[in-house]
Amino acid sequence: MDFRLSEEQELVRQNMREFAQKYVDPIAAEIDESGRFPAEVVAKLGEMGYMGMPYPVQYGGAGTDYLTYALAVEELSKSCAATGFTMSVHTSLALGPINNFGNDEQKKKFLTPLCQGKHLGAFALTEPSAGTDVNAATSTAVLEGGEYVLNGTKTFTSNGPVADTFVTFAWTDKSAGAKGMSAFIVPKDAPGLRVGEHFMKMGIRASQTSEIIFKDCRIPQANLLGGEGQGLKIAMNCFDHGRIGIAAQAVGIAQAAMEESISYAKERVQFGKPISKNQAIQWWIADMATDIDCARFLYMRAAWLKDQGLPFTKEASMAKVFAAEMCMKHSIKAVQIHGGYGYIKGQKVERLMRDAKITEIYEGTSEAQRMVIANNVLR
DSSP states (O other): OOOOOOHHHHHHHHHHHHHIIIIITTTHHHHHHHOOOOHHHHHHHHHTTOTTTTSOGGGTOOOOOHHHHHHHHHHHHHHOHHHHHHHHIIIIIIIHHHHHHOOHHHIIIIIHHHHTTSSOEEEEOOBTTBSSOGGGOOOEEEEETTEEEEEEEEEEEETGGGOSEEEEEEESOGGGGGGGEEEEEEETTSTTEEEEEEOOOSSOTTSOEEEEEEEEEEEEGGGEESSTTOHHHHHHHHHHHHHHHHHHHHHHHHHHHHHHHHHHHHHOEETTEEGGGSHHHHHHHHHHHHHHHHHHHHHHHHHHHHHTTOOOHHHHHHHHHHHHHHHHHHHHHHHHHHGGGGGSTTOHHHHHHHHHHHTTTTTSOHHHHHHHHHHHHHO
16 A cells, blocks of 8 residues: 655645745735635636646646645645635536536536636535435426526525536426436526625635525526436535545645644743643644544545545545544644634634634535445445
């Protein structure tokens, strides 16, 4: 078993680290404070080929494996979890369904500009009454004269206010149960689509999140993704992929929290010596380092399994739940190591702690991940 990364993987990771240090670090605190979307950084990510990394070159992607992409998400999230998440949602949840279930025409029309970073993608599934319980969704799609007419409201749509292309889900036959939901590609200029409430969040504040409202929204029949009745299958497939990216994001946040803690502990002197000389601090740092490595290996294993074409649903959920809870635990410890300074706005560990919490919630809560793991272990 070889744990070494390839030369290409190491190069991509280093390039992303340099990119983040140059373009993201200088604005990370400002965009968190203001909630401003870093359009200039996202455009630069597209120009440099990062917004379609694991997809075919023929459709504008970079043709990397999924592990390389996950490593890039981790590095970007070390500097700004909101920017890392914007890239992750776009790549995993918006591009993934079109690549995996779209036909060649759909890929040429929608996937190519998304991979090139010319368009930004969003994934609209959650509804006010339907979070983990996807079957509680009420959005509908009715075929009329060669067009689908969509009605419904989606909420917590990441990238919603700034997206050019939405992958969304609606019932085409509610009576068919799980086989009655379908998936659609909806451009932002589709008649009847509008952005609703824009949510201000506790963390990842520069990531844009909103309602998306479909009111007699008309799209061509050709925008049906994967055939009628495949919506639930497509959504669950997306989450398997997306959870690897969230695990990588959580590892990036935790890695940054540890690095900030090490730096502060070496500089902060109390009772005549740096607090890094205190065993309690040393043990906290040791636990951080150990758990971060465990989480990193878990998401790397899930990504490797995906790249080999092997089942990875259970492993992706394991990576996501462990990485998220580890991230929350150690970001809190990082604030504790910083003491009163860690509780002050402007300190990076304060931002990291707020950013960490959402990793336990989106793309399937920690409780939902345990359901997925148990179902796979107990069957």
